[in-house]
Amino acid sequence: MPLTHEEFAGLTHLGSGKVRELFAVGDDAVLLVASDRISAFDVVLPTEIPDKGAVLTGLSLWWFDQLSDLVPSHVISSSVDEYPAELAPYAEQLRGRSMLCRRLDMVLIECVARGYLTGSGLKDYRRTGAVSGHPLPAGLEDGSKLPATIYTPSTKAPIGEHDENISRDDAADRVGGELAAELEHLTLQIFGRASDLAAERGILLADTKFEFGHDKDGVLRLADEVLTPDSSRFWPADTWVPGGAQPSFDKQFIRDYLVSTGWDRNPPAPELPDDIIESTRARYVEAYERLTGISFKDYLSTA
Numbered sequence: 486m487p488l489t490h491e492e493f494a495g496l497t498h499l500g501s502g503k504v505r506e507l508f509a510v511g512d513d514a515v516l517l518v519a520s521d522r523i524s525a526f527d528v529v530l531p532t533e534i535p536d537k538g539a540v541l542t543g544l545s546l547w548w549f550d551q552l553s554d555l556v557p558s559h560v561i562s563s564s565v566d567e568y569p570a571e572l573a574p575y576a577e578q579l580r581g582r583s584m585l586c587r588r589l590d591m592v593l594i595e596c597v598a599r600g601y602l603t604g605s606g607l608k609d610y611r612r613t614g615a616v617s618g619h620p621l622p623a624g625l626e627d628g629s630k631l632p633a634t635i636y637t638p639s640t641k642a643p644i645g646e647h648d649e650n651i652s653r654d655d656a657a658d659r660v661g662g663e664l665a666a667e668l669e670h671l672t673l674q675i676f677g678r679a680s681d682l683a684a685e686r687g688i689l690l691a692d693t694k695f696e697f698g699h700d701k702d703g704v705l706r707l708a709d710e711v712l713t714p715d716s717s718r719f720w721p722a723d724t725w726v727p728g729g730a731q732p733s734f735d736k737q738f739i740r741d742y743l744v745s746t747g748w749d750r751n752p753p754a755p756e757l758p759d760d761i762i763e764s765t766r767a768r769y770v771e772a773y774e775r776l777t778g779i780s781f782k783d784y785l786s787t788a
């Protein structure tokens with residue numbers, strides 16, 4: 486059964502991402518719900534990947550825990566049985582795929598760190614030789630490892646549009662110099678911790694995006710989902726070769742299948758066959774298990 490905000494008719498819907506929903510819970514909390522929807526080539530597919538929402542939620546929760554000495558998170562609870570009574574009617578739809586979070590005043594920029602050059606960073610580099618005001622050496626290619634991790638803040642684009650990289654000066658104009666410096670420092674620290682850990686497990690963390698917000702006491706907290714394949718580029722380390730698009734840890738079977746159909750990348754996308762659904766589900770579960778060392782079944786049984 487597909488998960489859309491229509492199924493939570495009694496809740497106040499605050500917003501939709503491409504594959505996620507956000508609801509208000511009382512005055513001080515929000516509920517983030519990750520669906521099993523998946524996008525490829527920027528289009529949400531008509532086929533869901535079973536358990537994808539639970540894998541991404543479990544991974545975020547594990548990362549928040551790993552990072553708690555660097556920055557507090559927005560998470561209040563992910564145990565459905567501890568959620569407020571108004572959520573009880575939806576308990577089984579929410580189990581494993583949701584997080585009850587403090588409602589924050591969100592910071593109005595996206596905080597991006599890049600260890601490898603690809604995507605919009607590559608585009609900006611080819612046009613200007615720099616990304617977010619970081620001059621880069623000549624001769625870098627798609628997939629090149631950067632000489633050092635860079636912080637490349639971006640604007641928050643409306644759904645359907647792409648975030649735009651901005652300079653660190655522009656970021657400081659938008660959020661204030663002191664907060665801008667704190668966001669940059671935290672983003673680089675978190676990225677360093679996460680990419681070291683992923684590399685030990687054979688996964689390259691090419692880049693990732695964080696969102697932060699302030700709670701009602703003014704404390705800066707890490708928000709949203711973190712260090713999942715939907716907010717990051719994960720590449721298998723053993724096939725990394727700069728000079729072209731790297732295989733995606735999670736979506737490569739889907740991309741290859743969609744290309745093989747001759748689909749023109751305009752909606753609607755074709756349905757996925759069962760073997761592609763199953764191999765993609767297995768890749769998500771493998772990412773969870775390799776990174777966390779926890780069996781996904783065990784995660785589900787505690788959610």
Ligand code: PZK
Pocket residue numbers: 500501502505506507515517518559586587588589590591698708709710
């Ligand atoms: C918040 N988003 C992104 C948009 C989604 C997610 N703790 C929070 N407090 C207030 N607002 C947000 C958060 C968080 N996280 C998250 N936008 C605002 C977003 C649409 C659907 F699932």
